[in-house]
Amino acid sequence: MKPVAYFLCALALILICISPWLILSYYEKLPESPYFQGILSLWHISGWRTGGSSDAAFLQKRITQFEGQNPHVFIEIQTFTEEEALQALQSGEKPDIISYPYGNELPLEMAELPAVDTIFTDLPSNAYPYMCGGYCLLVNTEILTESGIELKSDWGIRPEALLEAAQLGVCFDAENGCTSLPALALHAYPEAERPQISTWGEPDPPDAALSLNATWEDGFDAFCSGDAGVLIASHRQLFESSEQYTQGEVPPFAAYAISPYTDMVQMIGVAQQREDALRQKAAESFASFLLSNSAQKKLEALGVFPVKPGLSIYQQSDIHLSMYEQLSMGAALPEPDSINMLNELAKSAYGGDARALKELRRALGGNSNE
Numbered sequence: 001m002k003p004v005a006y007f008l009c010a011l012a013l014i015l016i017c018i019s020p021w022l023i024l025s026y027y028e029k030l031p032e033s034p035y036f037q038g039i040l041s042l043w044h045i046s047g048w049r050t051g052g053s054s055d056a057a058f059l060q061k062r063i064t065q066f067e068g069q070n071p072h073v074f075i076e077i078q079t080f081t082e083e084e085a086l087q088a089l090q091s092g093e094k095p096d097i098i099s100y101p102y103g104n105e106l107p108l109e110m111a112e113l114p115a116v117d118t119i120f121t122d123l124p125s126n127a128y129p130y131m132c133g134g135y136c137l138l139v140n141t142e143i144l145t146e147s148g149i150e151l152k153s154d155w156g157i158r159p160e161a162l163l164e165a166a167q168l169g170v171c172f173d174a175e176n177g178c179t180s181l182p183a184l185a186l187h188a189y190p191e192a193e194r195p196q197i198s199t200w201g202e203p204d205p206p207d208a209a210l211s212l213n214a215t216w217e218d219g220f221d222a223f224c225s226g227d228a229g230v231l232i233a234s235h236r237q238l239f240e241s242s243e244q245y246t247q248g249e250v251p252p253f254a255a256y257a258i259s260p261y262t263d264m265v266q267m268i269g270v271a272q273q274r275e276d277a278l279r280q281k282a283a284e285s286f287a288s289f290l291l292s293n294s295a296q297k298k299l300e301a302l303g304v305f306p307v308k309p310g311l312s313i314y315q316q317s318d319i320h321l322s323m324y325e326q327l328s329m330g331a332a333l334p335e336p337d338s339i340n341m342l343n344e345l346a347k348s349a350y351g352g353d354a355r356a357l358k359e360l361r362r363a364l365g366g367n368s369n370e
Contacts, residue, residue, distance in 0.1 A: 036282035037072040040096040043088075044079050047101030048133055048175040048264045051239030051303025055131065055266065058302055059099065066289050073282050082106075094271055096283045102129065102265035103336035109272040111280055116291055118307040119331045126269055129307040130290040131299050132331070133175070133264030134323040135183040136238055138223060138231040139165050142251045155322040156189040157256045159208040168229025170212045170350075171219030173237050178263050179339050180232045181216070181346035184209045185360045186259035186332055209357055212350040224250045232258065238319065239303050257322035261332045261364060263339070265307075332364045 042063070046055055056079050063075045075097070080088065082104055089108060098108065102123070110126035120129050137157060144151065149164045151157065157165075174180040187209060215222060223231035224244060231237065244250040268287045273280035289295060296306035300313050303320070309328035314321040334342055342363060349357035 034278060035072060036278040038279070039074045039076055040279070040283055040286070042075050042077045042097040042099065042286075043085055043095040044077055045082055045085055045098070045100040045104065046079070046266075047082075047104060048178060048234075049236045050133075051235040053301050055099075055302060055304075058131075058298065061298070062290060062295055063286075065295075066286050070282075070285070073286075075286060096271055096273075096279060097286060098269050098271070099130075100127075100267055100269070102267050102333070103263075105336075108269075111270045111272045111284065113270065113284060113287065116288075117309075118291070119309050119328050120265065120307060120333055123267075123333075127267040128269070128287055128291055129265045130268045130287075130296075131266045131302070131304050132262050132307055132327065133178075133235050133304055134262050134327055135174075135180050135232060135234055135258055136319060136323055137162075137183075137256045137258040138233055138238065138241060138253045139256070140168070140223065140226065140229045140251050141254050143168055143226060143229050151254060153254075154190045155257050155318070155325075157258075158189050159187065159206050162187075162208040162230070163206060163211055165230050166208065166212050166214075168213075169222070169227065170214045170230040170232065171222045171228040172214070172216060172232045173219035173223075174234050175236055175264065177339075178234065179343055179346075180219075180234060181350075182334065182342045182360060182364060183232050183259050183261045184212075185346065185349065185357060186261050186364055188257070188259050188326055207354075207357070209349055210352050210354060214347075214350050216347065223253075226251050234264065235303055235305075235320075235323070255319040257319065257326045259332070260326045260330055261334075262327065263334050265333060334364060338363065 042059070044056055044059055056077070059077055063077060067074060085106055089106060094108070098106070100106065112125055113128060116128060118129055123129060139151060141151070144165060147168060151161055151165070172180045215228065219228070219231055220233065220237050220240070222228045224241070238255060241250050241253060245252070268290055270280060270283040270287055291308060293308065293311060296308050296311055297313050299306050305324045305327055306313060314324060342360065345356045345360040345363065349360050
């Protein structure tokens with residue numbers, strides 16, 4: 001028995017000696033040397049609402065994941081308005097990482113980031129887009145049925161069907177500082193289902209954007225009260241309509257993808273660190289992490305969309321999947337500070353001005369149904 005006891009004692013001593021090494025090797029993958037150790041600051045400026053959990057909560061969860069993979073790095077997030085961020089910068093504060101809406105650039109020297117493949121092109125090279133919103137078309141099926149108008153179940157709505165629905169009124173809504181008016185200018189829709197029996201081919205469908213009975217203000221309320229048959233809305237109003245429908249406060253509706261237009265994009269950038277390359281590299285690693293496939297798929301909980309194409313997402317929501325596919329085919333992002341111009345062009349175009357519609361499409365960098 002004594003040899004067995006001696007053996008067990010020796011084994012126990014060996015395990016006690018190597019246990020710290022085993023624990024560290026299991027929980028921590030040591031990075032390449034040298035590496036940053038410390039706390040990074042992340043400023044988050046939100047300019048538009050999601051259609052689910054908050055963008056700040058999304059970032060906090062990604063921070064937790066990132067810290068789990070990089071135990072030597074900690075990230076502290078602070079939420080600012082644009083005005084608060086400007087005041088902090090003027091007082092000498094500076095973030096390592098900044099999340100902000102596209103078009104709201106701050107006077108902060110940003111680092112150049114490596115090129116990445118996203119659904120957006122011609123964006124600044126010193127920041128990545130990491131989430132975006134989108135626009136859709138809601139149709140009050142109750143008043144359409146009462147009017148004898150039938151809509152087919154598909155990802156989008158044909159122009160002739162939209163023209164019929166538009167006779168019952170079209171209204172628009174969007175997040176503060178954003179506009180849904182240009183969305184119909186890039187109207188994308190399914191091909192006709194009927195066979196082509198004309199030797200000349202199927203004639204071009206009527207351009208629905210030129211024949212709208214439209215109102216421009218309080219669109220969400222007008223649609224919810226049944227005063228309009230069609231609402232051009234953001235993902236946020238889609239979320240609110242769905243929530244209120246379950247409470248009996250909104251008439252039944254169908255939702256369709258309408259175009260690849262969006263003016264809601266959230267960017268992630270990294271401050272230039274001329275005297276601390278390791279800090280900058282760690283911050284860039286987190287920015288890149290937000291564009292990983294795993295992080296991008298988590299955007300489904302927010303009711304918004306990835307900026308990377310081809311991801312398996314929104315398998316339980318046809319409307320969100322269709323909106324994501326439209327954006328992935330070539331997102332149309334307007335120039336910053338162009339909302340007033342776009343709105344005026346849209347109002348003229350939807351009133352029947354074909355030249356205004358052409359200018360609006362040119363300003364958005366696309367054409368209908370291409």
